[in-house]
Amino acid sequence: MALRVGVVGGGQLARMMIAPAVELGVELRVLAEQPGMAAALAATAVGDYRDADTVLAFAREVDVLTFDHEHVPQEVLALLVEEGVAVRPGPGALRFAQDKLAMRARMDELGMPQPEWAAVTSAAGLQEFLDAHDGAAVVKTPRGGYDGKGVRVVRSATEAEDWFATLAEDARGGALLVEELVDFRRELAQQVARRPSGEVRSYPVVETVQRDGVCAEVVAPAPHSPERLDEVAAAIGVGIAEGLDVTGMLAVELFETTDERVLVNELAMRPHNSGHWTQDGAVTSQFEQHLRAVLDLPLGDPSPRAAWSVMVNILGGPQNASIDERFASAMAEHPSAKIHTYGKEPRPGRKVGHVNVTGDDLDDIAYEARAAAEHFGD
Numbered sequence: 001m002a003l004r005v006g007v008v009g010g011g012q013l014a015r016m017m018i019a020p021a022v023e024l025g026v027e028l029r030v031l032a033e034q035p036g037m038a039a040a041l042a043a044t045a046v047g048d049y050r051d052a053d054t055v056l057a058f059a060r061e062v063d064v065l066t067f068d069h070e071h072v073p074q075e076v077l078a079l080l081v082e083e084g085v086a087v088r089p090g091p092g093a094l095r096f097a098q099d100k101l102a103m104r105a106r107m108d109e110l111g112m113p114q115p116e117w118a119a120v121t122s123a124a125g126l127q128e129f130l131d132a133h134d135g136a137a138v139v140k141t142p143r144g145g146y147d148g149k150g151v152r153v154v155r156s157a158t159e160a161e162d163w164f165a166t167l168a169e170d171a172r173g174g175a176l177l178v179e180e181l182v183d184f185r186r187e188l189a190q191q192v193a194r195r196p197s198g199e200v201r202s203y204p205v206v207e208t209v210q211r212d213g214v215c216a217e218v219v220a221p222a223p224h225s226p227e228r229l230d231e232v233a234a235a236i237g238v239g240i241a242e243g244l245d246v247t248g249m250l251a252v253e254l255f256e257t258t259d260e261r262v263l264v265n266e267l268a269m270r271p272h273n274s275g276h277w278t279q280d281g282a283v284t285s286q287f288e289q290h291l292r293a294v295l296d297l298p299l300g301d302p303s304p305r306a307a308w309s310v311m312v313n314i315l316g317g318p319q320n321a322s323i324d325e326r327f328a329s330a331m332a333e334h335p336s337a338k339i340h341t342y343g344k345e346p347r348p349g350r351k352v353g354h355v356n357v358t359g360d361d362l363d364d365i366a367y368e369a370r371a372a373a374e375h376f377g378d
Contacts, residue, residue: 002027009068010037012342020288031058038342052076059085066294070097088247088294089269097269101142110243114264119175123157136181184255189274190237193289196296203302205233218311220277249290280338280356281309306358310366312373314353317346330375337372
């Protein structure tokens, strides 16, 4: 009988686990939030991931439970573990991907380099932090933010008044996370995979290019990087994976500062946009690696297949045409491009697909990837 992996969440990350699952002989089942989502091909159930009975019923039909996102409530995760479900990554690790304040405190405990930060519960506390950090800071909601949502650069405490008002209305109370505004040269991402038995594999550190808070491009490996940077980033990734007892894929978003430090920005405990290049540019893709890891199978080789890989996200998609209509022209003009789409309806700013190109000349493949992606815009 085939091993059965259940994925909570029906988005594009679950969708991109389908092909490697088939190749590995793994039965992939998906609990989708609603019909017709990106991973509809493997969706065996539709339901609310916040409802314990729904998730438990789904989990009882699989050997291992993993995730397309980190939003399943801790109380649901705890019940799953109590009922003997193999949850990977487990609630103890996922807590630090769900709560940025908890993550910052734990990074301090692990001795990881990170921006100066504080938990603030009032405008006065935020203003005090601003005064101590040259009048500028980044404020984040501890939970739920992604792709630039729940993040603001502020220069006055009044710019977060609405968030403090929301905290005041919440019976649970809480705090906002405030961080120093880092003077960074570029953003990087380090991915590692870890299985329950402890084996860890690191991918090359990559450079990510953000536009309007959303990842637009990834270059693998990060260009113009001294060997020491690769070593430091990998050590940070492995240290966090082991320190938090992560199982599966872990992505560590990093800042490379202008004074040549590397600081931890955020964490994701699942396949990640910064690793989509691995589908066509690595011996083992992040999606296959995640399945191997959560099933506690030997991990695959994360080495690049070519000198360079460039991933360009397709953001928004054509607003006045079907995305399928654009494939022929993109393929004809850019035969080296590998095009991946997510079965999503186009919408401004939405990630609806990506393009990967690999090769020996970085300038050439970056051009090909960008030009191919442009076929899917208006």
